[in-house]
Amino acid sequence: MSTLVMKYGGSSVGTAAALRQVLGTVANETSKWDQILVVVSALDGVTDMLFEAAQLARIANQRGYRRIAANLRSRHLAIIDQLPLERPDRHTLQAEIDRLLSDMLDQCRSIATNLNEELSPAYSDAVVAAGERLSARIVAALLRQHEIRCAAVDGADIMVTDDAYGNAHPDLALTRQRVEATLLPMLRSDMIPVVTGFIGATPAGETTTLGRGGTDYTASVLSALVDADELWIWTGVDGMMSADPQEVANAKVIPRLSYDEAADLAYFGARLLHSRMIAPLAERKLPIRIKNISLPQQTGTLVSTEPNESEPALKAVTSIHGLSLRRPASGSLAGVTRLVGNTLFKTLGMRTEVMIASQSATSSFICLVIPTSIGIDGVDRLQRALEAKMAEYPEKMPWEIGTVALVTAIGSDLHRAARLQAQLLDCLEEIEILGLALGASNCSFSLAVPAKEARSALRRIHGLIVKSD
Numbered sequence: 048m049s050t051l052v053m054k055y056g057g058s059s060v061g062t063a064a065a066l067r068q069v070l071g072t073v074a075n076e077t078s079k080w081d082q083i084l085v086v087v088s089a090l091d092g093v094t095d096m097l098f099e100a101a102q103l104a105r106i107a108n109q110r111g112y113r114r115i116a117a118n119l120r121s122r123h124l125a126i127i128d129q130l131p132l133e134r135p136d137r138h139t140l141q142a143e144i145d146r147l148l149s150d151m152l153d154q155c156r157s158i159a160t161n162l163n164e165e166l167s168p169a170y171s172d173a174v175v176a177a178g179e180r181l182s183a184r185i186v187a188a189l190l191r192q193h194e195i196r197c198a199a200v201d202g203a204d205i206m207v208t209d210d211a212y213g214n215a216h217p218d219l220a221l222t223r224q225r226v227e228a229t230l231l232p233m234l235r236s237d238m239i240p241v242v243t244g245f246i247g248a249t250p251a252g253e254t255t256t257l258g259r260g261g262t263d264y265t266a267s268v269l270s271a272l273v274d275a276d277e278l279w280i281w282t283g284v285d286g287m288m289s290a291d292p293q294e295v296a297n298a299k300v301i302p303r304l305s306y307d308e309a310a311d312l313a314y315f316g317a318r319l320l321h322s323r324m325i326a327p328l329a330e331r332k333l334p335i336r337i338k339n340i341s342l343p344q345q346t347g348t349l350v351s352t353e354p355n356e357s358e359p360a361l362k363a364v365t366s367i368h369g370l371s372l373r374r375p376a377s378g379s380l381a382g383v384t385r386l387v388g389n390t391l392f393k394t395l396g397m398r399t400e401v402m403i404a405s406q407s408a409t410s411s412f413i414c415l416v417i418p419t420s421i422g423i424d425g426v427d428r429l430q431r432a433l434e435a436k437m438a439e440y441p442e443k444m445p446w447e448i449g450t451v452a453l454v455t456a457i458g459s460d461l462h463r464a465a466r467l468q469a470q471l472l473d474c475l476e477e478i479e480i481l482g483l484a485l486g487a488s489n490c491s492f493s494l495a496v497p498a499k500e501a502r503s504a505l506r507r508i509h510g511l512i513v514k515s516d
């Protein structure tokens with residue numbers, strides 16, 4: 048029994064042309080696999096618009112959030128107009144789009160009437176979940192029209208999570224029960240579930256989300272629970288790249304990565320994959336392929352068990368924003384570490400954090416990164432929360448908080464690569480290095496640099512990667 052899970056990101060469902068490719072790729076694989084499960088993101092940019100709507104609702108800007116709902120309506124309707132659908136299906140779909148957007152407006156209204164200072168993620172999760180609900184219905188209607196047996200499934204009915212709204216963690220035991228009750232029978236009867244990514248619900252049924260880019264995470268958890276043979280991630284780029292192509296012009300596709308390398312790459316800032324998605328797949332040695340929806344015949348990137356390179360090599364470089372904490376004294380870091388950990392959890396729903404910590408006789412330095420899954424304002428939110436917390440203990444906590452960039456080179460066996468480490472430092476020349484660390488999995492070498500130097504450091508390290516090929 049062969050099972051394939053395919054995840055379609057925002058750019059692969061964002062236009063009518065991309066949606067036709069979705070149809071093409073599913074149709075192409077149905078004859079090759081016994082069972083297929085599809086997981087979809089919201090259309091490109093839709094989640095951002097929904098977050099904006101929730102923010103506008105918080106300040107009771109009714110016009111603002113209504114305008115967003117109207118824009119979303121016309122975008123989704125325009126897309127289905129361009130798709131090969133029969134009239135009755137088109138009508139049903141239009142009615143569903145209207146219903147979902149009217150639910151979303153209800154949520155916004157309830158935020159506006161319960162005005163609070165900070166927008167609570169419990170409220171915004173209920174609003175942003177609309178994006179995936181819309182796209183899953185469109186994809187399902189399109190496939191159905193082409194005689195592919197399928198049904199849209201709401202992730203909130205399958206993914207049972209804790210109540211860390213905005214960055215929830217799935218409860219695997221409870222989710223497994225739902226998968227067994229709902230998804231496995233569908234798969235066995237030759238039906239393709241088209242599941243909304245990113246969304247879950249608490250055991251009490253309150254909608255949650257798994258953090259930005261969370262559709263990958265849904266796809267990964269479901270791949271593990273349906274015991275898939277492979278997970279394919281369809282995206283708008285050619286695969287995992289050696290650097291962010293928007294920052295570095297000659298970035299190239301990385302053909303193979305180990306699970307540890309892929310996890311570190313995602314953790315340290317490559318937005319293509321959600322950092323928590325790798326573990327469930329690595330445990331089962333379940334291969335992941337990352338492919339370009341516009342060029343399905345290209346091989347893209349394969350993430351699988353150790354590729355077994357003979358020599359340590361650098362494969363990619365990332366840069367991510369972080370916070371630095373500095374104080375002109377040494378001494379135990381236990382107090383501040385606990386405070387940062389607690390604030391991180393309260394503000395962002397995260398339990399773990401990466402830190403570079405260094406101490407000398409007269410000063411202490413800590414650098415922590417904020418995973419991209421938190422969203423763009425994560426660093427700001429945490430900085431504000433930490434400053435407020437520390438203001439409560441002025442004598443105890445003379446820590447100065449600032450922003451830094453953590454530039455990370457990813458590769459295999461970096462602990463056995465003194466020469467590579469030396470080259471990395473050498474190429475940075477006059478750039479100030481605030482801290483450095485070899486990642487515990489030996490796949491990452493991170494340098495904390497002033498935020499304004501991030502791009503230059505990134506480009507120089509990428510130069511090294513290109514030269515070493």
Ligand code: ASP
Pocket residue numbers: 056057088089094095178244245258259260261262263
């Ligand atoms: N739509 C969500 C986001 O933009 C989840 C995803 O795309 O994976 O973050």
Ligand code: MG
Pocket residue numbers: 056260263318319320321
């Ligand atoms: Mg993504």
